Amino acid sequence: xxxxxxxxxxxxxxxxxxxxxxxxxxxxxxxxxxxxxxxxxxxxxxxxxxxxxxxxxxxxxxxxxxxxxxxxxxxxxxxxxxxxxxxxxxxxxxxxxxxxxxxxxxxxxxxxxxxxxxxxxxxxxxxxxxxxxxxxxxxxxxxxxxxxxxxxxxxxxxxxxxxxxxxxxxxxxxxxxxxxxxxxxxxxxxxxxxxxxxxxxxxxxxxxxxxxxxxxxxxxxxxxxxxxxxxxxxxxxxxxxxxxxxxxxxxxxxxxxxxxxxxxxxxxxxxxxxxxxxxxxxxxxxxxxxxxxxxxxxxxxxxxxxxxxxxxxxxxxxxxxxxxxxxxxxxxxxxxxxxxxxxxxxxxxxxxxxxxxxxxxxxxxxxxxxxxxxxxxxxxxxxxxxxxxx
Ligand code: SAH
Numbered sequence: 001x002x003x004x005x006x007x008x009x010x011x012x013x014x015x016x017x018x019x020x021x022x023x024x025x026x027x028x029x030x031x032x033x034x035x036x037x038x039x040x041x042x043x044x045x046x047x048x049x050x051x052x053x054x055x056x057x058x059x060x061x062x063x064x065x066x067x068x069x070x071x072x073x074x075x076x077x078x079x080x081x082x083x084x085x086x087x088x089x090x091x092x093x094x095x096x097x098x099x100x101x102x103x104x105x106x107x108x109x110x111x112x113x114x115x116x117x118x119x120x121x122x123x124x125x126x127x128x129x130x131x132x133x134x135x136x137x138x139x140x141x142x143x144x145x146x147x148x149x150x151x152x153x154x155x156x157x158x159x160x161x162x163x164x165x166x167x168x169x170x171x172x173x174x175x176x177x178x179x180x181x182x183x184x185x186x187x188x189x190x191x192x193x194x195x196x197x198x199x200x201x202x203x204x205x206x207x208x209x210x211x212x213x214x215x216x217x218x219x220x221x222x223x224x225x226x227x228x229x230x231x232x233x234x235x236x237x238x239x240x241x242x243x244x245x246x247x248x249x250x251x252x253x254x255x256x257x258x259x260x261x262x263x264x265x266x267x268x269x270x271x272x273x274x275x276x277x278x279x280x281x282x283x284x285x286x287x288x289x290x291x292x293x294x295x296x297x298x299x300x301x302x303x304x305x306x307x308x309x310x311x312x313x314x315x316x317x318x319x320x321x322x323x324x325x326x327x328x329x330x331x332x333x334x335x336x337x338x339x340x341x342x343x344x345x346x347x348x349x350x351x352x353x354x355x356x357x358x359x360x361x362x363x364x365x366x367x368x369x370x371x372x373x374x375x376x377x378x379x380x381x382x383x384x385x386x387x388x389x390x
Contacts, residue, residue, distance in 0.1 A: 002370060005292060007315060008018070020076075020077055020079050021034075021077060021078040021079070022078070022079060022080065022148075022150045022152035023048060023052060023074075023078050023080050024081065024082065024149070024153060024154055024157070025050065025148055025149045025150045026149070026157070026194075027049075027149070027194040027195075027197040027198050027199070027201070028045050028046065028049045028197070028201050028203065028204070028333060029045075029193065029197070031044075031045035031048055032045040035228065038073075040070065042068070042387065044066070046203055047065060047066060048063075049198070049201060049203045049204050049278055050203045050204075050228055051063045052080055052204075052268075053153075053157065053198060053203070053204035053205060054203060054204055054205075054206075056157065056161050058082070060074045060075050060078075061075075062223070064122075066196070068131075068238070070324055073324070075342050081103070081150065082150070082154045082157060082158060083100040083101060083102050083103070083108075083150075083151055083155070083158065084091070084098075084101040084157060085098055085100060085101075085162065086098075086099040086100065086101050086107060087099050089161060090131055094113075094114045095111065095112065095113050095114070096111065096112040096163070097109060097110070097111050098110045098111075098158065099363070100155065100158065101156075102127070102147070102151055102347050102368050103148075103151070105151075106127045106144055106145075106363070106364035106365065107363040107364060108124045108127055108147070108151075108181070108364070109124065109181065109182065110122065110124060110155045110158075110159065111181065112159055112163065112173075112174070114173075117175075118175040118176050119163070119173050119174050119175050119176070120174075120175070120176040120177070120178055121155070121156060121159050121174045121176070121177050122178050122180050122181045123152060123155045123156065123177055123178070123179055123180075123181050123195075124147065124152075124155065124181030124183055124189040125146070125147055125152060125179055125181065125182070125183040125184070125185040125187075125188045125191075125192050126143065126144075126145070126147055126183025126184065126185075126187065126188055127143070127144035127145050127146075127147065127182070127183070127364045128141050128142050128143040128144050128183065128364060128366065129141075129143055129182060129183050130143040130184065130187065130368070131184050131185055131187075131217055131250075131251065131252055132251055132370065133206075133217060133237070133239075133249060133250050133251070134248060134249050134250075134251075134320075134321075135284060135313060135319060135321050136142075137240075137316040137319070138182045138183070139370070140316075140365070140370065140371065141322065141366060141370070141371050142366030142368040142369070142370035142371040143366065143367060143368050143370070144364045144365055144366065144367050145367070146183075146187070146188040146191060147183070147188060147191060148191060149191045149194045149195050149198075152191060152192065152195035153195045153198045153199070155181075156174060156177060156195075156198075156199060156205060159173070159174055160173060160174050160205070169252065174205070174207075174269050175207070175211060176207070176211040176213070177196075177199050177205075177207060177211070177212050177213070178213045178215060178235070179192060179196075179213065179214045179215055180212040180213075180215045181237070183216075184216065184217055184219070185214050185215070185216065185217045185224065186214070186216045186222035186223065187222075189222055189225065189226075192214070193226075193229065193230055194210050194386055196214070196230060196232050199212050200212055200231070200232075200328060209231040209232055209233065210233055210243070211233075212232045212233065213232065213233040213234070213235050213278070214226065214230075214232050214233070214234060214235065215235040215236070215280065216235070216236060216237065217235060217236075217237045217250050218236055218237065218238075218250065218252060218253065218256055218261045219252065219256065219385045220260045220261060220264050223264045223268070224264055226387035227264075227267075227268055228247075233275070233326070234268055234277050234278070234279070235263070235277070235278040235279075235280055235309075236265060236277055236278070236279055236280065237250060237280045237282075238279040238280060238281050238297075238301075239280070239281055239282050239288060240253075240288050240293075241288070241293050241294075241296035241297035241299075241300050242258070242296055242300075242327070243257050243258050243292075245287075245288060246258060249282075249284075249288070258300065262300065262301070262304060265277045265279075265304045265306065265379065266303060266304045266305075269305055273305070275305070276305045276306050276342075277304060277306045277307075278307050278308075278309055279301060279306050279307070279308050279309065280309050280311055281297070281308060281309065281310050281311065282311045282312075282313050282331065283310055283312050283313055283323065283324035283326065283328070284313050284321045284322070284323075284330050285310065285313075285321070285322040285323060285324045285325070285328070286322075287321065288327070289324040289328050289332055291331070291332075293332075294331075294332045294335035294336055295335065297336060298335070298336055298339050298341070301341065302339060302341065302383060306341065306344070307342040307344070308336055308341055308343040308344070309343075309344050309345075309347045310329055310332065310333060310343065310344070310345045310346065311345055312324065312326075312329060312345070312346065312348055314348060329345055330345075333345060
C-alpha cells in the first residue's frame with residue numbers, strides 16, 4: 001500500500017481523454033449493436049464479452065479465436081480500460097476495501113465481504129452522493145458525477161481478479177453484488193442497468209437475479225421503471241416509520257413520501273409472489289429505535305411482501321448519532337419478528353478499515369458545497385470541544 005496525498009489522486013492536468021471506444025462500457029446487447037455498426041457478425045459480441053469478463057483478458061492479441069484482421073481493427077479503434085487500484089486494504093475479518101482511481105482522477109471506494117457460503121461485493125454507482133441522508137458519511141463528501149458502465153462493471157472485474165489472484169477461493173469469489181456503495185444507483189439509471197445486465201450475463205459473471213441487489217433511498221418513478229425493465233432484487237433504505245422522522249433522516253422523502261413509496265413496494269413483486277423487497281433500517285440510538293417506532297414500522301410494512309434488515313449505525317466523526325445498544329436492537333427485532341416479518345440484524349464487518357455501510361468516502365472534487373460546509377461544522381465542533389475541555 002502506498003501513502004498518497006489527495007493532491008496525488010485528484011484530477012490532474014495530464015489526464016488525456018482517450019478518443020477510442022472502451023469496450024468495458026458495453027453490455028452484450030450493446031456490443032451486438034456495435035458489431036453490426038462495424039459491419040461485423042453479431043456473434044463477435046459473445047466472444048468479446050466472454051474474453052473481457054469471464055476470462056479477464058484486456059489484450060486483443062490474446063483473443064485467439066478472433067481473426068487477425070479483426071484483432072487489428074480492435075487495436076486501432078477500441079481499448080479495454082479499467083479504473084486503477086490505488087490501494088487494497090484487508091480487514092482482520094477478511095473484508096477488503098479498495099480505493100479506485102477513475103479516468104478523470106477522482107477516486108471511489110469498493111468493499112468485499114466474505115461469509116461462509118458467499119462473497120458479497122458492495123459496488124459504487126456515483127462519485128459521492130447527491131441525496132444527503134443525515135447519518136451517512138458519503139453524503140458529507142458531496143457529489144461529483146455519475147459513474148460510467150466501465151467504472152461500475154470495472155469494480156466487479158477488478159474484485160474478481162484481485163481476489164482470485166490472492167487464492168481466496170478457486171472458483172467464484174464474488175457470488176453476490178449489492179449496489180450499496182457510494183451514490184444513489186437510481187439516479188444513474190441507464191449505466192447501472194447496463195452494468196447489472198453484465199453481472200447477470202451467463203457469458204460474463206453469471207450471477208442470478210437473486211444475487212444482484214439494487215438499494216435505493218426511495219425514488220418512486222425510477223423504482224417503477226426498474227420494475228418494468230430489470231429482474232434484479234430490490235432493497236429500500238427506509239430508516240424511519242413515519243414521514244416526519246424520515247424527512248429528517250432521508251430528505252428525498254419530502255419528494256416521495258411514505259404513502260407513495262409503500263404503494264410501489266407493495267406492488268413491486270406482484271407477478272413473483274415468492275420474492276420480497278428488503279427494507280433496510282439503520283438503528284440510531286434515541287432517534288428511531290423505540291418500541292413505538294417498532295410498532296409504527298410494523299403497521300407501515302405489514303401489507304408489503306418484505307424482509308427487514310436492521311443495520312447497527314456505523315459511526316463516523318461528528319456524525320451526531322450513536323449506535324443503538326444491542327439490547328435495544330434485539331428488542332426492536334423481537335417486536336417486528338413477532339408479527340411474522342422476517343427480521344435480521346446486519347453483522348458489522350470491516351470496522352477496522354472503515355468498510356462498513358455508509359463509511360465509503362472516496363477522494364474526489366465535490367461539485368456541491370457540502371463537503372466544505374461539513375469541514376466547517378467539524379472544525380467548529382473541535383473548537384467548541386477544545387474550549388469546553390481546556
Ligand atoms: N443510496 C442508496 C445506496 C447506498 S446503500 C440507498 O440509500 O439505499 C448504503 C446503505 O447503507 C443504505 O441503506 C444506507 O442508508 C446505509 N447507511 C448509510 N450510512 C450508514 C451508516 N453510517 N451506518 C449504517 N448504515 C448506513
